[in-house]
Amino acid sequence: MLTFGPIVDEALCVAYVAQTHARWHDGVARPEWADYWEAAHGGLTAGERRAAEILRDRMRGLGDGCRIISHAAWRPHELAHECREAFAVLKPRAEATVDSAREGLNAWRHALGANRPPWFAAMCERLDAFFGIDEDVSVRVYLLPGPPRSNCGNGDMFVERGATTLSCSGMPLDDEGLFLILLHETAHSVHQPRVLSPLVAQRLRAVARAGLDAAFDECPISAMGGDLSSVIGEYVNHSLIPFGGLRAACGLESRDEHWRLLSEAAARALHDPDADHDAQYTAWVMQGAARLLPLATEYVRDERPMDADFVDAALDAFADIHRDWRSSRR
Numbered sequence: 001m002l003t004f005g006p007i008v009d010e011a012l013c014v015a016y017v018a019q020t021h022a023r024w025h026d027g028v029a030r031p032e033w034a035d036y037w038e039a040a041h042g043g044l045t046a047g048e049r050r051a052a053e054i055l056r057d058r059m060r061g062l063g064d065g066c067r068i069i070s071h072a073a074w075r076p077h078e079l080a081h082e083c084r085e086a087f088a089v090l091k092p093r094a095e096a097t098v099d100s101a102r103e104g105l106n107a108w109r110h111a112l113g114a115n116r117p118p119w120f121a122a123m124c125e126r127l128d129a130f131f132g133i134d135e136d137v138s139v140r141v142y143l144l145p146g147p148p149r150s151n152c153g154n155g156d157m158f159v160e161r162g163a164t165t166l167s168c169s170g171m172p173l174d175d176e177g178l179f180l181i182l183l184h185e186t187a188h189s190v191h192q193p194r195v196l197s198p199l200v201a202q203r204l205r206a207v208a209r210a211g212l213d214a215a216f217d218e219c220p221i222s223a224m225g226g227d228l229s230s231v232i233g234e235y236v237n238h239s240l241i242p243f244g245g246l247r248a249a250c251g252l253e254s255r256d257e258h259w260r261l262l263s264e265a266a267a268r269a270l271h272d273p274d275a276d277h278d279a280q281y282t283a284w285v286m287q288g289a290a291r292l293l294p295l296a297t298e299y300v301r302d303e304r305p306m307d308a309d310f311v312d313a314a315l316d317a318f319a320d321i322h323r324d325w326r327s328s329r330r
């Protein structure tokens with residue numbers, strides 16, 4: 001059974017807000033969130049702008065941006081001198097943002113235990129069953145600030161393995177969607193490394209799939225970081241939650257129209273050389289989940305745990321998208 005331990009860690013909250021102003025990664029340091037916080041607390045001073053630029057260069061340049069966040073929070077002495085200085089410059093601003101988010105953070109810390117929607121327990125069980133996990137797992141959930149009506153989860157990208165982050169302070173307390181996001185992130189932190197990733201590695205060693213890593217390396221999403229296994233993780237997890245096959249099994253309405261529109265947008269973006277980050281994400285990542293959705297729905301309905309056939313279907317989805325993309329580039 002899954003249990004959740006929500007935590008408000010002041011140092012992590014401050015480091016998270018500070019790195020957002022560096023705008024070094026669209027999914028971790030969200031530019032629209034930086035815009036919001038800069039509008040709310042005043043634009044960056046010249047010194048803060050310089051600090052943000054230094055962080056952006058460092059966090060992008062070494063490929064260890066996420067590690068810099070956890071070091072800034074918990075082990076600042078391990079940071080390079082210029083990073084430590086840059087975080088110090090941005091710290092008072094970040095602390096002010098965290099202060100104004102504190103009420104929301106504390107309210108959600110309580111709500112995650114007390115305000116659970118009626119379907120939540122069943123969905124936790126179904127998620128475990130899909131991945132064939134039957135032992136008790138407790139998940140530390142680091143709650144982080146976010147602008148009004150915005151949320152984001154980053155799995156364990158910058159916290160310890162098996163834990164997850166959840167930016168939620170601006171979400172209304174009756175928002176059931178946040179519980180779905182929490183489960184999606186939990187799948188990344190708990191179920192993916194234990195069950196899915198080893199199976200993906202095993203299936204990738206099969207002779208028939210020898211070219212897939214090379215295919216991944218040449219496609220535009222490889223530049224966003226991660227590897228083929230992490231993209232397959234998104235296919236699988238999104239095919240389940242928040243909008244996937246676990247919904248119907250737990251009494252929530254299906255999101256057919258969402259997936260139909262998404263598939264249309266993905267087909268357009270795949271062949272558009274000027275597609276921005278979000279459009280490329282839709283084309284390469286969400287489209288894979290859309291292709292896997294019917295099979296995921298079937299597995300969940302039949303209470304069949306994920307197996308090699310399912311992973312093969314996910315890898316085939318990537319291969320099909322890659323083939324489709326190549327065909328328009330000739």
Ligand SMILES: [Zn+2]
Nearest residue numbers: 184188234237
């Ligand atoms: Zn995800």
